[in-house]
Amino acid sequence: MLKALDLPTFLFMRILLLVLVVASPAFAQEVPIDAAQPFDVWLDAFVAEARGKGYDDDLLSKTVVGLEPLTRVVAADRSQAELTISFDRYVRTRLTPTVIRRGRELSRQHQGVLNGIEKQYDVQRRFLLAIWGMETRYGRVTGRTPIFQALATLAWEPRRAEFFRGQLYDALTIVQRGYIDAPSMTGSWAGAMGQPQFMPSSYLQYAADFDGDGRRDIWRSTADALASIANYLKGWGWNGDQTWGREVRVTRAVREKIAAAVPPRTDGCYAMRDMTERVPLAQWRALGVRLVNGQPLPRADLAAGLVETDDRTFLVYPNYDAILRYNCAHHYALSIALLSDRLE
Numbered sequence: 001m002l003k004a005l006d007l008p009t010f011l012f013m014r015i016l017l018l019v020l021v022v023a024s025p026a027f028a029q030e031v032p033i034d035a036a037q038p039f040d041v042w043l044d045a046f047v048a049e050a051r052g053k054g055y056d057d058d059l060l061s062k063t064v065v066g067l068e069p070l071t072r073v074v075a076a077d078r079s080q081a082e083l084t085i086s087f088d089r090y091v092r093t094r095l096t097p098t099v100i101r102r103g104r105e106l107s108r109q110h111q112g113v114l115n116g117i118e119k120q121y122d123v124q125r126r127f128l129l130a131i132w133g134m135e136t137r138y139g140r141v142t143g144r145t146p147i148f149q150a151l152a153t154l155a156w157e158p159r160r161a162e163f164f165r166g167q168l169y170d171a172l173t174i175v176q177r178g179y180i181d182a183p184s185m186t187g188s189w190a191g192a193m194g195q196p197q198f199m200p201s202s203y204l205q206y207a208a209d210f211d212g213d214g215r216r217d218i219w220r221s222t223a224d225a226l227a228s229i230a231n232y233l234k235g236w237g238w239n240g241d242q243t244w245g246r247e248v249r250v251t252r253a254v255r256e257k258i259a260a261a262v263p264p265r266t267d268g269c270y271a272m273r274d275m276t277e278r279v280p281l282a283q284w285r286a287l288g289v290r291l292v293n294g295q296p297l298p299r300a301d302l303a304a305g306l307v308e309t310d311d312r313t314f315l316v317y318p319n320y321d322a323i324l325r326y327n328c329a330h331h332y333a334l335s336i337a338l339l340s341d342r343l344e
Contacts, residue, residue, distance in 0.1 A: 033157055039069045042156045046168075055172050062182045063175060064168075069153040073145070076189040077154060087309040090331045094134060095339050103129045103343045106138055113223045117210065121230035122240030128229050130340040131326060132195060139195040139222065147171055147185040147193060151200075154191070167191055170200035179203075179216060194218030195225035196232070206232040236322040244323065244337040245304060245316035247292040254288040258306065261287060265305060269328035272321065278303040284315060309334065 035042065047060055107114065107129055114125040129138075136142050151171055154164035171191070175182050187193040193203065196218055207216035210227030218225045250258070261283075262276045281304060285297045289306075297315070304315040309330050316337075323333040 033069075033071070033074055035156055035158060039153075039156050043067060043152065046152070046155070046165075050169070050172065053169070055176065059172065059176055063148045063172060064152060067149050067152050069156060070145070070149055070189075071153075073150050073153045073189045074157050077157075077159070085331075087312065087331050087334070091335050091338065094335050095342065099133050099137070099339070100342045102138055103133050103339070106132075107343065110222060110226070113210070113226065117223075117227050117230050118240075120210075121227070121234045123230040123233050123238050124240060124340075126340040126343040127233065127244075127323075127336070128226050129343050130336045131229050131323075132226060134332070134336055134339065135192075135197040136195050139225065142186070142194060142197070142219070143188040143192070144186050145189050147187050147191050147200075148182065150187075150189055151191040164191070167200045170204055174200055174203060179207075180219065184219070195222070196229045198228065198232075202232060203228075206235055232326065233319075233322045236325040238319055238322045242302070242317055242319050244320050244340065245307075245314055246297075248284075248297070248306075248313050248315050249290050249292050249294065250306075250308075250313045251288070257287050258289075262306065268321070269324060271324050271328045271330050271333070274307075274330065275316070276306040278305040278318070281315075289315065307334070 043064065047065060050060060050064070051057065107125060114128070117123070117128065118125055132138050148168070148171060151164050151168040155161055155168050171185065174180060175185070185193065188197060190199075192199055198207065198218060203216070203218065206228055207218055207224070208227040208231045209216045209224060211217075211221050211223040213221070215221075216224055216228070218228050258276070262279055265273055265275050265277050267273070281297050281300055281302050284304065284306075290296060302317055304317050305320075307314045307316055307320075307330055314334060314337075320333060320337065323336050324330075326336075327333065
């Protein structure tokens with residue numbers, strides 16, 4: 001007799017089925033790619049350009065020569081969960097009891113390393129653990145897609161070709177400098193690598209050697225992976241004396257006042273523009289915004305922007321921008337924030 005599935009298991013099975021369908025050859029063949037030229041012609045031109053930039057033939061033969069495109073990568077790029085499912089569903093499938101429990105266990109297990117990272121980078125450990133858990137289930141699921149094949153596919157496909165072309169060159173630089181060998185460079189369909197899922201450009205700028213072995217090993221070293229996340233957040237302006245924000249309650253009347261008094265944000269990535277400008281908490285209090293439990297907002301000297309997703313509303317502080325720099329989607333950033341609160 002079949003047993004009824006609990007909701008988290010049911011949602012997990014639905015997502016697993018979607019992943020299997022996207023990965024199937026039949027699905028991949030249905031994805032149209034309006035590229036300006038055939039992949040092999042594009043690749044020959046890229047190799048010639050890379051050779052002109054000083055990348056030698058031995059490196060190019062080990063990394064990009066002879067690659068074939070991965071159509072499933074394009075399919076995945078067009079159907080990201082942060083953009084296609086509701087916030088409530090997104091959170092419920094990620095902030096599971098297992099994820100929260102494991103994060104707390106690892107906080108205790110790596111207490112010494114986390115103490116050192118907090119001291120050096122001034123980034124609270126709960127945010128490092130939340131990103132680590134969200135990105136790769138605490139290092140367990142880092143992806144098996146060949147990085148060069150994924151990046152070359154996305155650099156050829158027109159939608160975000162310029163961005164991924166730059167990432168492809170950065171990936172070449174990583175191998176050229178001896179940070180890792182080409183066959184070991186596997187990761188997500190989007191070219192993100194290692195336990196923190198860094199893009200090649202982020203690796204070159206923020207990867208850290210915290211265990212002192214002379215290598216910035218975000219693939220196998222937990223200390224390096226967590227320190228790299230901290231270095232990334234710090235590099236984007238993280239303030240260790242502040243948190244990310246708070247969930248709030250906004251009535252219809254208050255929302256009308258906000259629309260008249262607080263303009264939408266106009267700078268930054270897409271998600272940053274899909275929120276209000278930051279104004280002082282005192283102004284939010286005067287407009288009638290309250291904490292989700294009905295209590296008044298704190299009387300802190302902070303500015304916050306308003307984020308609305310589905311039927312939930314949040315005031316977010318400057319640190320929230322640093323999380324958005326990791327992945328510019330409110331579903332993602334708010335899930336990181338809420339998970340960090342559960343790991344505190």
